Amino acid sequence: MEPIDLAVTALHGSVGDPALNSMNFLNEVAQHYPDAVSLAAGRPYEEFFDSALLHTHLDRFRRHLAEEVGLDRAGVDRTLLQYGRTKGVVHHLIARHLAVDEGLTVDPESIVVTVGCQEAMFLVLRALRAGPADVLFAVAPTYVGLTGAARLVDLPVRPVAGGPDGVDLEDLRAGLRRARAEGLRPRGCYVMPDFANPSGVSMDTAQRRRLLDLAAEEDLLLIEDNPYGLFPADGTARRPTLKALDTARRVVYLGSFAKTVLPGARVGYVVADQRVGEADGAVVPLADHLAKIKSMVTVNTSPISQAVIGGALLAHDCSLVAANTRERAAYARNLRHLVDGLARRFPAGGPVSWTVPAGGFFVVVSVPFAVDDALLHRSAREYGVLWTPMAHFYDAGTPVNALRLSVSAVTPESIDLGLDRLAALVTDTMSEDVTPECQGSATVRVS
Secondary structure, eight states: OOOOSOOGGGSOGGGGOHHHHHHHHHHHHHHHOTTSEESOOOOOOOTTOOTHHHHHHHHHHHHHIIIIIOOOHHHHHHHHHSOOOTTOSSHHHHHHHHHHHHOOOOOGGGEEEESHHHHHHHHHHHHHOOSTTEEEEEEESOOHHHHHHHHHTTOOEEEEEOOTTSSOHHHHHHHHHHHHHTTOEEEEEEEOOSSOTTTOOOOOHHHHHHHHHHHHHTTOOEEEEOSSTTOBOTTOOOOOOHHHHOSSSOEEEEEESTTTTOGGGOOEEEEOOOEEEOTTSOEEEHHHHHHHHHHTTTSSOOHHHHHHHHHHHHHTTTOHHHHTHHHHHHHHHHHHHHHHHHHHHSOTTSSOEEEEOSBSSEEEEEEEEEEOHHHHHHIIIIIOEEOEEGGGGSSSOSOEEEEEEEOTTOOHHHHHHHHHHHHHHHHHHHHHSOOTTOOOOSOEEOO
16 A cells, blocks of 8 residues: 555645535546436537637737737737736726626726636635635525635535525525624625526526615625526526626626637636725725735636637627527527426426426436435446436535436437436336335426
8 A cells, every 4th residue: 555645634624525526526427437428517519619710719809909909019919928917808808798798887997807717706705705704605506616615715605595586585684694693704695696507597687686685784795606697598588687786886796708608718707896995095996806816826817718708709799699699599499408308208297307497508307316426327327328416516415306407518319318318217216216205296497
């Protein structure tokens, strides 16, 4: 046996936390069973990928720097090839995009361009976690990347009930007051109002306004994550973001170009226009402090990656709604195909039920048995289909009688094959382990 140089107990507690293991575990399962149909990955659709566009976007952004920003050739090259500005070099184009697509006016200096949205989460949580009494709230089930980022900065996360309205406001209010009675300081609440990962649930506009009112009453920041807002299903109108409705700087807004432009570029951003009072009396946007943290984590976001994103934005007058017409249609088609396929394979009123989201990537299937990582391994090995156990999105660490299916990176044909295999797994598992108390029913439609 090789000698041990370090004990895991000598490392930060997060390294052994299940939240940090989830993404690696799911990736490893997919790599171990490459022939399995994957209804697990939330990756964007790949049919429209075209590497030739990289040069086109890069050239367009170079022209923009020269013709619109007014840089000479040396300045253009320096912007693209040298260490870059910590806050980013496409912040002004992101501000234009938010104005065009979200009706949101933001100062470009309140934007920090990040290495994916994951870094944006980390920066915000690192800034907010000031002491051991600090606590974060998050709508459950919660995107595991948020939970993992909170672990890295030692910020406890308390769950808030979600439900069909997207967030249970009374549960949030009660949780905030309970935390304060315990001597804790709530720093924020993480929400995904549009087609949330993993639940698929959306908040209607009235609920968004009520949430903002509660945040004002309780002096609470809202951390809004919006990776799926541009992908409503057929006939579904887009709703205003929380940030667009925010008149009191209650919302820190997280954005990403992974789903809407190019995941491989790893470019995201945070809008943090909250006014921070300095010791010397100066007032600066929270973004300035996030940039300080970023300078010690990643220094800056790759200017080449930003240039590709910037060129893609310029190609569509900074409208990602216009840029994603084909993708939106593909996701809507796949979502409809998956939901219809579930209805063909599982009878209404039976023990298997599922959500019907109004858009986005994800459907949650409830089953009358515990769903854990061991069952996922069996599903991949014996049935050739991958999905995600819902237990990964809860903090209790116990199996949940539900799994998440993703429609984003598959074709209708692979959806059919995957559902056939999933139906066989569910049927066999129910026949092996039927418990009378686990009888569900009905499809659950979420808005």
